[in-house]
Amino acid sequence: MKTDGFYSFVPDIRIMNQNIKDQIQAINQYIDTLAYGEHPNELYEPLRYIMSLGGKRLRPLLCLLSYQLFQKDWERILPQATSIEVFHNFTLMHDDIMDDAPLRRGKPTVHEKWNDSTAILSGDVMLVKAYDLLLDGLSIDPAQTIRRFNKCAAEVCEGQQIDMNFESDDNVDIDNYIEMIRLKTAVLLGYSLELGALLAQADQNTSDQLRQFGELIGIGFQLKDDLLDVYADQGKFGKQAGGDIIANKKTFLLLTALQLADDNQRITLNEWVQKTEFNAEEKVNQVTAIYDEMGIRELTLKKMNEYFDKGLSLLQQISASDTVKQNIIEFTQYLIDRDK
Amino acid sequence: MKTDGFYSFVPDIRIMNQNIKDQIQAINQYIDTLAYGEHPNELYEPLRYIMSLGGKRLRPLLCLLSYQLFQKDWERILPQATSIEVFHNFTLMHDDIMDDAPLRRGKPTVHEKWNDSTAILSGDVMLVKAYDLLLDGLSIDPAQTIRRFNKCAAEVCEGQQIDMNFESDDNVDIDNYIEMIRLKTAVLLGYSLELGALLAQADQNTSDQLRQFGELIGIGFQLKDDLLDVYADQGKFGKQAGGDIIANKKTFLLLTALQLADDNQRITLNEWVQKTEFNAEEKVNQVTAIYDEMGIRELTLKKMNEYFDKGLSLLQQISASDTVKQNIIEFTQYLIDRDK
Numbered sequence: 058m059k060t061d062g063f064y065s066f067v068p069d070i071r072i073m074n075q076n077i078k079d080q081i082q083a084i085n086q087y088i089d090t091l092a093y094g095e096h097p098n099e100l101y102e103p104l105r106y107i108m109s110l111g112g113k114r115l116r117p118l119l120c121l122l123s124y125q126l127f128q129k130d131w132e133r134i135l136p137q138a139t140s141i142e143v144f145h146n147f148t149l150m151h152d153d154i155m156d157d158a159p160l161r162r163g164k165p166t167v168h169e170k171w172n173d174s175t176a177i178l179s180g181d182v183m184l185v186k187a188y189d190l191l192l193d194g195l196s197i198d199p200a201q202t203i204r205r206f207n208k209c210a211a212e213v214c215e216g217q218q219i220d221m222n223f224e225s226d227d228n229v230d231i232d233n234y235i236e237m238i239r240l241k242t243a244v245l246l247g248y249s250l251e252l253g254a255l256l257a258q259a260d261q262n263t264s265d266q267l268r269q270f271g272e273l274i275g276i277g278f279q280l281k282d283d284l285l286d287v288y289a290d291q292g293k294f295g296k297q298a299g300g301d302i303i304a305n306k307k308t309f310l311l312l313t314a315l316q317l318a319d320d321n322q323r324i325t326l327n328e329w330v331q332k333t334e335f336n337a338e339e340k341v342n343q344v345t346a347i348y349d350e351m352g353i354r355e356l357t358l359k360k361m362n363e364y365f366d367k368g369l370s371l372l373q374q375i376s377a378s379d380t381v382k383q384n385i386i387e388f389t390q391y392l393i394d395r396d397k
Numbered sequence: 398m399k400t401d402g403f404y405s406f407v408p409d410i411r412i413m414n415q416n417i418k419d420q421i422q423a424i425n426q427y428i429d430t431l432a433y434g435e436h437p438n439e440l441y442e443p444l445r446y447i448m449s450l451g452g453k454r455l456r457p458l459l460c461l462l463s464y465q466l467f468q469k470d471w472e473r474i475l476p477q478a479t480s481i482e483v484f485h486n487f488t489l490m491h492d493d494i495m496d497d498a499p500l501r502r503g504k505p506t507v508h509e510k511w512n513d514s515t516a517i518l519s520g521d522v523m524l525v526k527a528y529d530l531l532l533d534g535l536s537i538d539p540a541q542t543i544r545r546f547n548k549c550a551a552e553v554c555e556g557q558q559i560d561m562n563f564e565s566d567d568n569v570d571i572d573n574y575i576e577m578i579r580l581k582t583a584v585l586l587g588y589s590l591e592l593g594a595l596l597a598q599a600d601q602n603t604s605d606q607l608r609q610f611g612e613l614i615g616i617g618f619q620l621k622d623d624l625l626d627v628y629a630d631q632g633k634f635g636k637q638a639g640g641d642i643i644a645n646k647k648t649f650l651l652l653t654a655l656q657l658a659d660d661n662q663r664i665t666l667n668e669w670v671q672k673t674e675f676n677a678e679e680k681v682n683q684v685t686a687i688y689d690e691m692g693i694r695e696l697t698l699k700k701m702n703e704y705f706d707k708g709l710s711l712l713q714q715i716s717a718s719d720t721v722k723q724n725i726i727e728f729t730q731y732l733i734d735r736d737k
Contacts, residue, residue, distance in 0.1 A: 100558040155514040174495040177517060182554040184524055189547050192540050199540040200532050207529050214522040218440040221514060
């Protein structure tokens with residue numbers, strides 16, 4: 058599914074500062090120490106496999122950064138930060154079955170390498186292991202922490218179901234879409250930041266603000282992803298140009314185009330959406346031409362910037378370490394500027 | 398899958414005492430009050446659907462009974478007892494996908510009524526909701542309680558994976574089989590009883606004994622299930638006679654027969670196992686004839702009784718309300734004697 062937000066995003070680690078690099082390395086080292094379980098191997102090997110595929114551990118990183126707004130000793134919350142990454146990879150393992158995706162980060166998906174049943178069951182046990190990690194050396198109220206995680210986890214499932222519903226729903230509007238990507242992608246970023254703050258004993262109001270910050274940049278990030286799918290330099294982006302267009306994915310771009318189209322444009326767009334046989338390149342070129350005609354790229358950038366700006370201005374209001382805040386701002390800027 | 402222990406078992410409520418009936422009714426009423434979530438309906442409706450299919454709520458009942466060995470006010474632990482039932486139904490929803498089962502308790506399975514993706518995702522959110530319920534009004538240490546549940550949940554997944562592995566493993570022995578049904582079926586019964594005891598503030602040793610009691614009767618119960626699959630009065634049992642034989646399921650009966658067979662018997666058994674085309678009734682009759690010749694029915698009954706006896710003698714050692722103990726013994730006797 059292409060509304061996967063950070064799912065497929067691997068930032069260029071070279072441009073990050075040393076501090077952030079160190080933390081990503083610590084997360085990876087911590088992940089390498091985790092056994093999860095031993096027997097049967099068929100259950101736990103897929104878990105270790107998907108966790109070893111990499112990605113740049115953005116969610117645990119955001120959790121560590123948020124913690125450091127208030128406290129220094131981030132090493133002690135590595136289990137909690139990593140529990141988010143385990144949960145995230147659980148959703149990937151199950152989403153890949155639902156999407157029948159052959160590849161994840163350039164490697165065979167679990168259901169391809171093993172089979173659907175193994176991917177279902179290994180995913181299930183991953184969710185259980187995420188709860189275990191969340192409790193490891195936990196220094197704050199466990200019941201409240203688990204409740205907070207439960208809420209986030211249920212919302213991610215809701216977002217995925219709504220996304221699936223969209224495929225056969227002809228009445229999706231832009232607000233529906235934003236709410237879907239909020240649930241499917243952004244709430245987990247919000248939770249990552251909120252958890253970091255709660256673990257650092259920040260007050261509820263501040264933790265709430267950080268959660269909102271995470272949700273806002275999460276929505277902005279997904280809009281950037283939608284944009285890159287159509288307008289990225291394909292050499293850098295490394296995905297099929299216009300995959301969303303080919304699949305009639307109801308992205309912000311398509312929904313905005315359909316909303317603002319004049320009669321001719323709407324007829325042409327709907328024709329392309331309804332065609333069951335077509336030349337993919339032609340479809341991408343024609344639909345992109347309509348987007349260009351309508352200024353959809355600029356409208357999406359504007360919307361994306363609104364979310365990032367709202368997020369950053371929220372972040373500015375939080376009383377916390379300015380150095381770390383600067384780190385988070387730089388990282389957010391990096392997400393805005395990325396070209397792949 | 399036929400090693401489903403209690404999965405398909407619906408006790409005849411008429412023969413139970415009023416006290417137990419009242420508790421089952423309270424569990425069902427409590428389940429009826431649960432909304433789980435609202436939007437999107439496609440996510441939560443399958444959850445409500447599978448929870449409404451009935452079954453006699455044996456696991457929550459065992460939890461309530463165990464609690465009552467030490468405390469009277471069982472109504473207050475209905476959320477925790479029900480969390481076990483939600484977890485159990487989550488495993489059913491996912492197992493049914495893996496087994497491609499068309500029916501569950503005589504009704505279409507979730508993946509049949511909706512589709513695989515919905516069954517995966519609704520199952521996922523069920524697991525999250527089981528954690529939520531476990532925390533509802535919880536009066537004991539939440540971190541320890543969740544840890545205990547995590548261990549049980551991971552073991553149930555392990556059991557399911559081992560069961561799937563057995564399909565292509567020609568070296569399964571009886572000990573492997575007992576360990577598989579322990580994980581897949583019995584540990585959840587053990588956990589139900591242990592949780593009831595812990596909620597009633599019983600000491601760890603007593604809670605452990607109740608867990609062991611649950612595991613022992615859980616294994617005995619599964620052996621009875623294996624037996625009924627071949628030897629039940631089919632009018633009462635309501636399943637296809639010899640379904641396990643037809644599917645070459647490596648049950649206690651088949652594994653024992655293969656272990657004790659003379660050369661001729663082994664050759665005949667293996668021939669039936671390897672045949673890809675056969676008359677189902679003939680296969681069931683021929684394999685059953687070998688079982689009869691070898692006294693497999695009696696050997697299975699003996700093994701089953703060993704587990705029930707061990708369990709009941711453990712139960713006798715526990716210092717707790719004799720009335721409730723008697724209730725649990727009667728209920729266990731009912732599980733031993735059932736003919737369907």
